[in-house]
Amino acid sequence: MDGPILEVAGLRVDIPVDGSTLRPVRRVDLTVGRGETVAIVGESGCGKSLTALSIMGLLPRSARPSSDHVRLKGEDISKASPRRWRKLRGDRIAMIFQDPMTALDPCYRIGDQMVEILRQHRSISRSDAQARAVELLGKVGVPTPEERLSQFPHQLSGGLRQRVMIAMALLCEPELVIADEPTTALDVTIQAQILRLLRDIQRETGIGLVLITHDLGVVAGVADRIVVMYGGEVVETGTCDEVLGAPLHPYTEGLLRSIPVPGETRQGERLGFIPGVVPRQSGEQTSCGFLKRCPYAMAECAGGPVAIRDIAHGRGVRCLLPPDPGARDPGLWTRFETEEVAS
Amino acid sequence: MTSDALIMRGVTRDYPVGTAFGRKQTLRALRGIDLTVGKGRTLGLVGESGCGKSTLAKILLGVEQASSGEVLVEGRPISGYGRLERAGLIQPVFQDPYSSLNPRMTVETLIAAPLAVRGIGDSALRRRRAREMAALVGLPDHLVSSYPSQLSGGQRQRVAIARALIGEPRILICDEPTSALDVSVQSQILNLLHRLKSELDLTMILISHNLAVVHHLADEVAVMYLGQIVESGPSAEVFARPRHPYTEALLKAVLPPRAGVRLPELGLEAEFPSPLRPPSGCAFHPRCRVADGLCAERAPERDGTNHSFRCHHPLGGGDQAAAMTTPETA
Ligand SMILES: Nc1ncnc2c1ncn2[C@@H]1O[C@H](COP(=O)(O)OP(=O)(O)O)[C@@H](O)[C@H]1O
Ligand SMILES: Nc1ncnc2c1ncn2[C@@H]1O[C@H](COP(=O)(O)OP(=O)(O)O)[C@@H](O)[C@H]1O
Ligand SMILES: [Mg+2]
Ligand SMILES: [Mg+2]
Numbered sequence: 001m002d003g004p005i006l007e008v009a010g011l012r013v014d015i016p017v018d019g020s021t022l023r024p025v026r027r028v029d030l031t032v033g034r035g036e037t038v039a040i041v042g043e044s045g046c047g048k049s050l051t052a053l054s055i056m057g058l059l060p061r062s063a064r065p066s067s068d069h070v071r072l073k074g075e076d077i078s079k080a081s082p083r084r085w086r087k088l089r090g091d092r093i094a095m096i097f098q099d100p101m102t103a104l105d106p107c108y109r110i111g112d113q114m115v116e117i118l119r120q121h122r123s124i125s126r127s128d129a130q131a132r133a134v135e136l137l138g139k140v141g142v143p144t145p146e147e148r149l150s151q152f153p154h155q156l157s158g159g160l161r162q163r164v165m166i167a168m169a170l171l172c173e174p175e176l177v178i179a180d181e182p183t184t185a186l187d188v189t190i191q192a193q194i195l196r197l198l199r200d201i202q203r204e205t206g207i208g209l210v211l212i213t214h215d216l217g218v219v220a221g222v223a224d225r226i227v228v229m230y231g232g233e234v235v236e237t238g239t240c241d242e243v244l245g246a247p248l249h250p251y252t253e254g255l256l257r258s259i260p261v262p263g264e265t266r267q268g269e270r271l272g273f274i275p276g277v278v279p280r281q282s283g284e285q286t287s288c289g290f291l292k293r294c295p296y297a298m299a300e301c302a303g304g305p306v307a308i309r310d311i312a313h314g315r316g317v318r319c320l321l322p323p324d325p326g327a328r329d330p331g332l333w334t335r336f337e338t339e340e341v342a343s
Numbered sequence: 344m345t346s347d348a349l350i351m352r353g354v355t356r357d358y359p360v361g362t363a364f365g366r367k368q369t370l371r372a373l374r375g376i377d378l379t380v381g382k383g384r385t386l387g388l389v390g391e392s393g394c395g396k397s398t399l400a401k402i403l404l405g406v407e408q409a410s411s412g413e414v415l416v417e418g419r420p421i422s423g424y425g426r427l428e429r430a431g432l433i434q435p436v437f438q439d440p441y442s443s444l445n446p447r448m449t450v451e452t453l454i455a456a457p458l459a460v461r462g463i464g465d466s467a468l469r470r471r472r473a474r475e476m477a478a479l480v481g482l483p484d485h486l487v488s489s490y491p492s493q494l495s496g497g498q499r500q501r502v503a504i505a506r507a508l509i510g511e512p513r514i515l516i517c518d519e520p521t522s523a524l525d526v527s528v529q530s531q532i533l534n535l536l537h538r539l540k541s542e543l544d545l546t547m548i549l550i551s552h553n554l555a556v557v558h559h560l561a562d563e564v565a566v567m568y569l570g571q572i573v574e575s576g577p578s579a580e581v582f583a584r585p586r587h588p589y590t591e592a593l594l595k596a597v598l599p600p601r602a603g604v605r606l607p608e609l610g611l612e613a614e615f616p617s618p619l620r621p622p623s624g625c626a627f628h629p630r631c632r633v634a635d636g637l638c639a640e641r642a643p644e645r646d647g648t649n650h651s652f653r654c655h656h657p658l659g660g661g662d663q664a665a666a667m668t669t670p671e672t673a
């Protein structure tokens with residue numbers, strides 16, 4: 001059966017700090033199908049990494065997650081035991097981090113680390129495991145893979161380390177890979193290679209890929225579907241073409257108006273921006289989370305938290321405005337008189 | 344030639360480095376830089392990390408010295424300026440405003456610091472100037488008595504810019520000024536820099552790994568590769584018709600946030616080389632899609648005048664350069 005690989009509903013993460021409770025992830029729903037790339041996009045602090053970590057069962061100790069369900073191929077993994085997690089992680093679901101040293105142990109040779117992962121999940125001989133490691137290193141474009149097995153992570157360049165981590169994530173042929181800012185620390189030339197690599201592997205193996213990034217250009221290059229997050233909530237979903245071509249949520253629109261695009265924006269022309277800053281996410285919501293920064297805000301927006309409105313299958317927006325970007329004046333984003341908002 | 348704010352001629356910079364086996368080696372971070380920036384112009388400097396951009400900036404700021412070559416600031420050798428005199432003329436803005444701002448000083452004190460260091464005015468005058476600068480860079484008045492930790496990233500970068508500008512320098516060196524910021528804030532800082540450069544007639548060097556940022560602000564652009572400038576010229580010209588294959592690859596690597604954009608095939612398979620062991624001939628040849636035997640043998644001289652490049656097989660300047668003007672669509 002070709003049901004979704006990942007289904008997340010009503011995900012929420014609370015973190016108690018100094019007597020109050022942070023609510024960095026409030027309402028996240030997410031579905032990833034076989035062979036599909038879903039991008040989670042949003043600016044820093046909107047809860048992308050915590051969303052990823054809670055799906056992976058890797059949240060910091062202090063965090064308190066809750067959800068309606070988090071299903072991997074139908075199995076609810078949100079309440080999996082640590083023992084079950086040791087079987088799932090690395091085998092059926094794997095993660096790629098921005099900083100490869102999060103996943104690589106500096107004190108162990110690359111070969112040993114890869115063999116250990118395989119032997120943890122498969123009954124496979126050492127030499128077969130090594131052969132598999134070499135095969136995967138070759139596949140992700142690491143030159144002279146045999147020689148790398150005996151190297152330590154610090155002996156490799158940043159781009160190569162990233163490839164090694166990708167190879168490690170793919171060792172056991174997982175069904176789902178979550179990549180959190182996998183190319184953010186890399187040069188643009190290396191970024192393009194790594195993104196192509198992820199895309200090719202994904203097409204070949206049919207894995208579901210969740211790609212987390214703050215870079216809308218990266219999203220445009222690789223995503224099938226986009227989930228836009230703001231202040232711990234999903235504020236817009238749709239296909240890549242829908243969200244980038246006709247953004248419905250004012251936050252998405254504001255982001256797209258902020259980015260200079262050679263050949264489109266004129267040199268030195270005034271760029272759009274989003275006034276104000278992301279508010280601290282504590283307490284329950286009493287209005288639309290974007291209210292104070294939104295140039296289109298109406299009286300109703302202050303009435304209470306806003307529900308996701310389903311526009312079409314897979315297309316949703318958390319906004320009370322009519323879902324018609326053509327009826328708005330996007331020039332608005334460049335005409336704010338100040339970058340501050342009243343608090 | 345006093346119309347040029349900055350001139351570098353044949354500038355090199357060597358760093359002594361130890362190797363794993365304890366041998367001393369020399370890392371040549373800059374390998375002969377020729378550069379001219381006219382007064383009031385903005386030069387964008389691009390290239391992969393490790394190519395020498397920050398080293399070049401540090402030499403212009405006087406915090407590092409060139410190992411050889413000539414550096415002229417407003418027509419005079421940089422070594423001829425005293426520290427304070429130089430600081431009055433050239434100021435930096437760095438990527439991470441947090442680490443460059445003393446957390447125990449208020450915004451007002453931070454902005455006024457360059458005046459205090461140079462003993463300009465009394466404290467009342469310095470405070471007044473600091474408030475004027477805060478207003479100029481769009482910091483609201485109520486923030487001047489805050490501490491850096493109470494500010495957002497964008498506000499901290501405004502403080503850094505205000506502090507750089509308070510002594511009325513003529514040259515601003517911005518090293519990745521927006522790289523730590525979210526895009527909705529980056530655009531505010533780009534708007535600000537654009538306004539300031541014309542209002543104050545600043546000469547600016549803008550270092551960024553983001554070509555869209557450079558395209559947005561720079562009049563001229565210089566592309567660096569392994570310690571050399573491999574292509575330079577008027578920004579519009581270089582972006583529309585790159586002559587060096589490396590420039591072309593960098594331009595193609597820009598992913599505009601638009602529906603239907605495809606991942607580019609850059610054909611840059613090999614990795615950025617180590618400056619300790621620069622490749623023979625043209626340093627780019629191991630990664631170049633058009634390189635041949637000549638490229639491995641002989642380093643190309645600089646060619647062209649206004650729009651110049653170092654390449655044995657420059658691109659024709661025809662349609663292969665369309666990457667920046669018409670985003671590739673699927
Ligand atoms: N361990 C933690 N304790 C307290 N707050 C945290 C912790 N981890 C993350 N946060 C906060 O939660 C919010 C969301 O963080 P994160 O998911 O890392 O955002 P993103 O990945 O989108 O940048 C941020 O405001 C961050 O400061
Ligand atoms: N103080 C130093 N000692 C030794 N090597 C250095 C030093 N500063 C920079 N380098 C080397 O010089 C080269 C250029 O560095 P840098 O100018 O920082 O590049 P960029 O700013 O383009 O990333 C790099 O290989 C870097 O490792
Ligand atoms: Mg994150
Ligand atoms: Mg640098």
